[in-house]
Amino acid sequence: MHAAHASVPHLLVIGGGFAGLWATRALARAPLRITLLDRSNHHLFQPLLYQVATAGLSAPDIAAPLRHILRGQGNVQVRLGEAAAIDAQARTVTLADGSVLDFDYLLLATGATHAYFGNDAWAAHAPGLKSLDDALHLRRRLLLAFERAESCDDPAERAAWLSFAIVGGGPTGVELAGTLAEIARHTLKNEFRNIDPAAARVRLVEAGPRVLATFPATLSDKARRQLERLGVEVSVGVPVTGIDAGGYRLGEEYVAARTVVWAAGVAASPLARALGVPLDRAGRVPVEADLSVPGYPHVFVAGDLAAVSRTDGSAVPGVAPAAKQMGRHVAAAMRARLRGRQAGAFAYRDFGNLATIGRMAAVVDLHGFRISGLLAWWFWLAAHVFFLIGFRNRLVVLLNWAWAYWSYQRAARIILGRDHDQAPPL
Template sequence: MPELPTPHLLIVGGGFAGLWAARALARAPVRITLLDRGNHHLFQPLLYQVATAGLSSPDIAAPLRHILRRQKNVTVLMGEATAVDAEGKRVALADGDALEYDFLLLASGANHAYFGHDDWAAHAPGLKTLDDALLIRRKILSAFERAEASMDEAERRALLTFAIVGGGPTGVELAGTLAEIARHTLKREFRRIDPRHARVLLLEAGPRILSNFPESLSAKAQRQLEKLGVEVRAGSAVTRIDAEGLNLGEDRIATRTVLWAAGVAASPLARSLGVPLDRAGRVRVQPDLSVPGHPQVFVAGDLATLQQDNGKPVPGVAPAAKQMGNHVAATILGRLSGRASQAFRYRDWGNLATIGRRAAIVDLGKLRFSGFLAWSFWLVAHIFFLIGFRNRIVVLLDWAMAYWTYQRNARIIVGRDD
């Protein structure tokens, strides 16, 4: 009797969902191809630290080939998927080639969403990739350098005004760290300007920042931000962004540095599936994370939307993506063994957000706390979940040095804006 061919699983995206699915199938009788536009896995929760010069790129990223070097059933390819032919079981690539599959996992993540104002992207970069982080770092550090060189007082004020649009965890983390850089890290390094006079604004269209946290913790976070010198403005939407600044309702704010942390949209790859999507472009997956009408296609991470038993969608956070990746792996193993698929159940471990030095908030359901204890909890959790022993040691040492000296060792401006 001829031996059956080994099933081929194609994973698009080397983030948390894709990588965790691949690793969960290390001993499975499947052949895996992991396709990603980059050559590395990125620990996104600390991406803002690279953007604000606290960490270097290799501290929060690791080559996918190195991570999976001992897993013989995985082939890593660097390339970009452009469309899915679910009927033909093929994925088209940007270079004109295509990859065939028996099972497909789409975990290509999300992009920035500007709510119909795509022209704002040129003036307000978002933070999703290492390229984004290096661009933002360049904009922040260059603003101080340009202010030092400028002879025009109005231009100096605009250069030393930093606006972050979006009061979620990323916006809060960026605002708090920017305030610390201005008031502590740079305070003795310039002669013509005083960085401590820099203005940091956190702008949120909704009624409060950190809306996914309980209102009491949200209020504590705002107080901690204001203690750092951040101006928090909630309840007013940004209506215009250009090279000279932004409009917040009827107010005009002159600034040369606007950072976008207000919204995300799913990867456009989802549209090629021809299945129902939500307003953000995410796939409305079945309970087992498969695509309606195509049980061999799975979607996980930020590209998927699924309601929990409590009526709320599974959040777009790293723990959820990891759990989804593991669930897809278990479902594929079950299919190969003839077992019925099980519904995905998200296990909520809680929410964390850091505001700045010795300031954070933690929501573990019944247990909620803030301040130094929350900051310590946040630090330990992020060190623990980093990929690789080297990354944990380097980040721990960098954070220890920054804690005692306020210095940020990655303050190198690379690249140039045309």
């Protein structure tokens, strides 16, 4: 039976990230049947994903099953699956397994993926960080690099295994670089016999003139100095022009490096193309003031997939607070629709920027209130722990961070699986 014929309207939410989950939870008492569709069974706290990649936290610390989160919300059904096609006019979504879901209203919130600026061949050699699978794969690569260097007799090859490059000087790149330098210089100290992990070269590469470009220049400069004190080599103003299995090319210089991490760009989920509406250059959907799709008032887009402008003409950034606010706004718009009223316009409330660099080092910009160093680090830690879903997650993260602070140890340094492309020769 078509959802439109049911006594209660059916809302299909595609994506269990910040936008999709916050919209779903805000509609707990709405007269709706809600289906939350996601290809993963969990909600991920993405701002701490780099902590899993660098062995500071384990996967369950920053993720929780969607069914568990929504277990008390009777108007929601969670479905595991991947959307393959959308017919906005017929109000149907076809899944990858061929099944079809009908809807009265649709919220598309499938987020963003990696963007290699037309150089998709680099993806095989420079993995990005968007999912738990990405984080576990990257953690394996990082830890295996030291193991390969330990068993390598050739000095040049050993140096290549101990050369790490993070491409992209945004918050993710800065956090990864600082943490990796800390691992090399402190966590792994005295654990190897043939190499000195502290000799590892950790390089942060940013094509623009400075790291953390969305922060004020003063904080950007402080972040760079803090990175350099941690042992990170910061390269700005020169783009990466090539990446292969042996290393990367920075301008005209080729650098042998077995581990390159991509943190330089994102693109909207390709599912946006299934709507058949005009997209912006990043593949996002330009939406109406209430976050609905032009020509399809029953379809909403939120989170990283939505192209939304602020009153000053600047774009709403693709960050977790913005996605949460969009999700809540879609819920308010849905409630207004159900009452036969016009939904109001979305207005993004910017609380500021913050990024951690390493142990006791961070930068915070709260609209003119700017701090760096230890105080900023405590602020960053408190903010991220506060916004984690679930008391258990908060407690575990606090305990793990306390242990890492006092011991320099990282509790999740277990190499899982087999990385065939990094396996030593037989």
